Amino acid sequence: MPPGLGETPAAPAPADPAPGRSRIDPLAAFYLGLPFVALLAVPLYDRRDPTLFGFPFFYWYQLAWVPLTSGLIYLAARRRA
Amino acid sequence: MTLATAVFLACLLGVSGLGFAAARWRRPASLDHLEEWGLGGRNFGAWITWFLIGGDFYTAYTVIAVPALVYATGAFGFFALPYATILYPIAYAVMPALWRQAAEFGAVTAADLARIRHGHAGLELAVAITGILATMPYIALQLVGMQAAIRALGIAGDWPLIAAFLILAIYTYSAGLRAPALIAIVKDVMIWLAVALALSLVPLRLGGYAHVFAAAAAGLKPGGLLLKPGQMLPYATLALGSALAAFFYPHTLTAVLAARSDETIRRNAIALPFYSAILGLIALLGYVAHAAALHPANANLVVPLLFTRYFSGGIAGFALAAIAIGALVPAAVMSIGAANLYTRNIHARLRPGLTPAAQARIARRASLVVKLGALMAIILLPTRYAIDLQLLGGVAILQTLPALVLGLLPHATPSGRVLLAGWAVGLATGIGLAWATALSPVIPIAGTGLYIGLVALAANAIVVASGRVALA
Known part of the structure; x- marks a missing residue:
C-alpha cells in the first residue's frame, strides 16, 4: 500500500444520508419497472409483423418504448408531488 | 482545399473559439x-x-460504431436502443440520491462517495483506478470516430487529429467543464441536423423504409433483420448490463454531479430519452447504407460515406464536422472526470493537505x-486494443456499482472491506470470462449466452451478500 493511504482517516459515514426518503411508492416503482419488462422480454417483440410505415415490429416496438419510457418516468415523478 | 474540407475546418475553428470563450461564461470568482x-x-x-x-x-x-454494427450484424446491433x-x-x-449525497459532502467523484460512505481508503482507490482505466480507452474510441470523419474528407495522415486534440486539451485546461458544456449545445444541434439530412435520403433517394429494410434483409445473412433464438438472452443482458454501468462512468457521473439540484436530474431523466430516439434512427443508418449499396472497406465508414456520396461538399463538410465535434465533447468530459479522480482520490491521498487551488492545478495537468x-494509444496501437479495453472497462465499471448504490x-x-472483496472478485471473474471468450462480450451458455459484465456483477453481489451475512 502506498504511503499515506493506510492512515487515511475516513470521513464520518452519514447516519442517514436520505432521511425520510426510503419509502418506496409501489405505483411509481411499477411505472419505472414497466420498460424493463417490455424491453428485456425479447421473445415478445422479436417478430416481423405487424409492420408500421415499413418498419418491422422489432424496430418500431423498441422505438415506441422510448417516448413511452419518458412518459412513465414523468408519471413516477408526478407521484412525488 | 475542397469545399467540404473548408467547411469542416471552419466549424472546428468556430467551436474552438467557443471553448476558449467558455472560461468567461458564467464566470466564477476564480477557476482555481x-x-x-x-x-x-x-x-x-x-x-x-x-445538452x-x-x-x-x-x-x-x-x-x-452503432450504425457500423447494425450494418454488419443486423438486429443484434440494435441492442443500443433498449440499453439507452x-x-x-x-x-x-x-442519480438524484447520489447527487444529494455528493452535494452534502462536497464529493466531486464516485471514489469520493465511496470514501465518504464506507470510510475505506482501499475501496476509494479501487473505484478511482477503475474509473480512470475505463475512461482511457473510451477517449481513444472518440478519436476513432473523429478519424473516420477526417478520412472521409480524403485527408491522409494523423496531423488533423493531433491538431484538434491539442486545441481541445488547451481549452479544457483553461475552462474546465464549462468548455464542453457550452460546446455540447452546438454539437447536439449539429448532430440533429446531420441525422435529419441522412434520414431525408430515405424518402427522397432510397424509396422509403420498406425498401431500406428489404435491402438490408438482402444484404445481411438470412434472418438478419430479427434475432435468432440464441441471440435473445445476449441481447437482453447486454442491454441491461450496459444500462446499469452507463451513469457510473466518470464522464456521465461528472455531468450528473455538475447539476444544480436533484430535481434537475429528475427532469433530465424524463427529457433525455429524446436523444435515445435519435440514437435509434442513427442505428438504422446501418440499414440505409445497405439500401444505398455502400460497400465500405471498414464498416466504421458507413455513415461518413453516406454524407460524401449523397451531399454537396459544403453539406458533407458540415455533417462530418458534427461527428468530429461530437468526439470533442465527450473526450473533454472524460478527461476531466479522470483528472478529478486522479487528483482527489490518488494524488490528494498521497499528499494530504492540498489546497483547493493546488487540486485544481493538478487536475488541469492530469487532464492533459x-x-x-489516449492520442498516443490511437496513433501507435491497433484500434482493436481500444475496443477490447473499452469492453473490459464496462465490465470493470459495473463492479463499482454495489459500493455506490x-x-x-x-x-x-x-463494510468497505466486504465491498472491496466483491469488487475484486467481480473484476477477476469479468477478466477471466473475457479471456475465456477471447474478448467477446458474451459467454456462450447452453445454446445462448450472457453478457460477461452481468455475470461478473452477480459474482460481486454474491460476495457482498455472503460477506454481510458472515460478519453480521
Missing part, C-alpha cells in the same frame, strides 16, 4: 477550485445539463496527460 474547474461550480440547470449529458453520453463513437431506454428509469431512481495518453441506503450497509 476543483468544484469550479471540474464540476462547473455544481450549478448547471436543467437545459445545460440536458451536456446528451453531448457526453451520445458520443461520436456512437454515431460511427431502460437507462433512464435507473438514472431516475439512483490523460488526453495525450448500497451506499445510498439509509440503513446499515456492508
Whole structure:
C-alpha cells in the first residue's frame, strides 16, 4: 500500500444520508419497472409483423418504448408531488 | 482545399473559439477550485445539463460504431436502443440520491462517495483506478470516430487529429467543464441536423423504409433483420448490463454531479430519452447504407460515406464536422472526470493537505496527460486494443456499482472491506470470462449466452451478500 493511504482517516459515514426518503411508492416503482419488462422480454417483440410505415415490429416496438419510457418516468415523478 | 474540407475546418475553428470563450461564461470568482474547474461550480440547470449529458453520453463513437454494427450484424446491433431506454428509469431512481449525497459532502467523484460512505481508503482507490482505466480507452474510441470523419474528407495522415486534440486539451485546461458544456449545445444541434439530412435520403433517394429494410434483409445473412433464438438472452443482458454501468462512468457521473439540484436530474431523466430516439434512427443508418449499396472497406465508414456520396461538399463538410465535434465533447468530459479522480482520490491521498487551488492545478495537468495518453494509444496501437479495453472497462465499471448504490441506503450497509472483496472478485471473474471468450462480450451458455459484465456483477453481489451475512 502506498504511503499515506493506510492512515487515511475516513470521513464520518452519514447516519442517514436520505432521511425520510426510503419509502418506496409501489405505483411509481411499477411505472419505472414497466420498460424493463417490455424491453428485456425479447421473445415478445422479436417478430416481423405487424409492420408500421415499413418498419418491422422489432424496430418500431423498441422505438415506441422510448417516448413511452419518458412518459412513465414523468408519471413516477408526478407521484412525488 | 475542397469545399467540404473548408467547411469542416471552419466549424472546428468556430467551436474552438467557443471553448476558449467558455472560461468567461458564467464566470466564477476564480477557476482555481476543483468544484469550479471540474464540476462547473455544481450549478448547471436543467437545459445545460440536458445538452451536456446528451453531448457526453451520445458520443461520436456512437454515431460511427452503432450504425457500423447494425450494418454488419443486423438486429443484434440494435441492442443500443433498449440499453439507452431502460437507462433512464435507473438514472431516475439512483442519480438524484447520489447527487444529494455528493452535494452534502462536497464529493466531486464516485471514489469520493465511496470514501465518504464506507470510510475505506482501499475501496476509494479501487473505484478511482477503475474509473480512470475505463475512461482511457473510451477517449481513444472518440478519436476513432473523429478519424473516420477526417478520412472521409480524403485527408491522409494523423496531423488533423493531433491538431484538434491539442486545441481541445488547451481549452479544457483553461475552462474546465464549462468548455464542453457550452460546446455540447452546438454539437447536439449539429448532430440533429446531420441525422435529419441522412434520414431525408430515405424518402427522397432510397424509396422509403420498406425498401431500406428489404435491402438490408438482402444484404445481411438470412434472418438478419430479427434475432435468432440464441441471440435473445445476449441481447437482453447486454442491454441491461450496459444500462446499469452507463451513469457510473466518470464522464456521465461528472455531468450528473455538475447539476444544480436533484430535481434537475429528475427532469433530465424524463427529457433525455429524446436523444435515445435519435440514437435509434442513427442505428438504422446501418440499414440505409445497405439500401444505398455502400460497400465500405471498414464498416466504421458507413455513415461518413453516406454524407460524401449523397451531399454537396459544403453539406458533407458540415455533417462530418458534427461527428468530429461530437468526439470533442465527450473526450473533454472524460478527461476531466479522470483528472478529478486522479487528483482527489490518488494524488490528494498521497499528499494530504492540498489546497483547493493546488487540486485544481493538478487536475488541469492530469487532464492533459490523460488526453495525450489516449492520442498516443490511437496513433501507435491497433484500434482493436481500444475496443477490447473499452469492453473490459464496462465490465470493470459495473463492479463499482454495489459500493455506490448500497451506499445510498439509509440503513446499515456492508463494510468497505466486504465491498472491496466483491469488487475484486467481480473484476477477476469479468477478466477471466473475457479471456475465456477471447474478448467477446458474451459467454456462450447452453445454446445462448450472457453478457460477461452481468455475470461478473452477480459474482460481486454474491460476495457482498455472503460477506454481510458472515460478519453480521
